[in-house]
Amino acid sequence: MPSIVYRGVGPRIAYERRIAGLTQADLARAAGTALGTIRKIERGERGASDAVLDAIADALDIDPTRLLPDRERPDDRVHAAMPGLSAVLAAYEEPDDGPCRDLPALREAVSTTVGLRLSAQYSRIARSVPGLLAELCRALSTAPSVDRPAVARLLVDACRAADAVAFKHGARDLSARLLDLMRWAGAQADDPVVDAAVAYVRTELHFGARTYTVGLRALERALDHAPRADSADVLAARGALHMRAAVLAGRAADSAAADVHLDDARALGDRVPEGVYRGTAFGPNSVRVHEVSVAVSLGDDHVGRALKLAREWKPPRELPAERRSGFYIELGRAQLWSGRPDAAFESLKVARRIAPQHAREHRWVREDAATLRRLKRGDAESLSNFAEWCHASIS
Structure with a gap:
């Protein structure tokens, strides 16, 4: 690149x-x-x-x-990465010859990339991930059978990071192709926890298409097949599926299903410490963030629940930046709907400080910034600057 x-x-x-x-x-x-x-x-x-x-x-x-x-434009390097990603996706089953680092070096490179995803450093991912994906595809095609599952797991994690870049920047077709590569690699990982992670990420297709009920059914099928054990990785994998199922249920206006999945996520969250498990943050604090998300998704009378939780609790710095930023984006929407535009703007600014690239590319940030600008048309220059920063349509 x-x-x-x-x-x-x-x-x-x-x-x-x-x-x-x-x-x-x-x-x-x-x-x-x-x-x-x-x-x-x-x-x-x-x-x-x-x-x-x-x-x-x-x-x-x-x-x-x-x-x-x-x-x-901080996303210049993201757009510059798109042709490289497309080239990898066109040839992943028959990759070109080239250098491959050994397994420990590949693990380290993928771990760094996962860390960048969790901190919403999308432009930095874009600079390295096309080459990393190509290298992992070569490694998978030449790995001895004993190493193939490990390489496949690394390829899944790298695909997830690349997909975060594509999805956040609106490249939905590219995102869908990356998800297909993730599923292909996941099938070779021989790991039910990886299968759960793939199911978790693939729900982006339903968020993008707004087919929330279909996505909820897909996650519930994944939960039926998810492993059941007392290890932290397994508990976290199931808990993450319940968290995302709760949000999908909220978007589908199914409050009963949302409550059931939130209850299950809480129960599992109480059994593991907050942490990042196989690339997904899970634990009691992550569940609280999703409680706000579900309440905002359900809207109407549920918005008060989001505001109440936010008065009593704030996400700690130990949570990944992308997740903390998401909490304040959701809170800002709840505050805006509750007639508190000044508080909503403050929440959006906090989301920006925590993870600028995440906030800038978030659809709700653009929508809410545009609404705030219309409501306060003669007001602060900082609001106009914010709206321009996130490409909010103000007309």
Whole structure:
């Protein structure tokens, strides 16, 4: 994938560096970049490639999109990745020859990619995932039989990260093809927990098509076939399916089914500590986030339940950024529906601070920002800037 060079990032980098209490030399050491490079970027004498921008963002412990000037599109590298992903999908059963790292190195690379997905770093995933998927397809085609299930599991995880990029950026056809690759790889993983994870992710098709009742039936079938054991991975896999089934039931306006699945998710969440299990966050806090989501999906009288829970509880920082951001997006919608536009805008801003790329590409953020802008047409410039940032239609 060709590198993108970002111009005009120097002032943002200098500002964030000073906020972090770092000198230019400190930042150069932390980012593994030459001091002269940092100086030239901050003075505007050169741009920053996507790799350098990522390294600087890592050193500052911030999302790289915070370093971009307003005129730059943080999703440029995402769109640049689409042809590479399409090429992988066209040849995954007969991949081209090429280098393959050993299994431990592939595990490490996939683990890094999963971490980027959980923190909603979609642009960074886009830069590396086409090559990673191609390499995993080659590894699967040449792996000895004893290693094939392990490689297949890694391919499922990498596909899930690539799908997060495609789905969030509206590339629904590409997302559907990635889900097919995930299912193909999952069938070779010889692991019922992987099967449950694939079923969990494939419900995106139903969220996108708004076929919520069909998606709910598919998840309930997956639950019928899901493993039953007392290990944390198995409990979390079942609990995650119940969480997502509850949301689908909420979107389908089936409050009875939503309550049943939430009850089952709570019971399973009480049996495992909050954590990330096979790439999915699950535990008591994740269930609470989904309680808000279900209440907002059901709407009407249920919205008060979301507001009540949010008054009593906030997602801890230990939860993945994507999930915490989602909580505030859902809360903002509940506040907007309850006639509290100022509170709703504050929630959307919190969602943006936690995971900018997740908030920017979320359909509800765009819809709600547009509604807020219409309600407060003569009001704060910050609201107009926010609406423009997330491409909200204000007409």
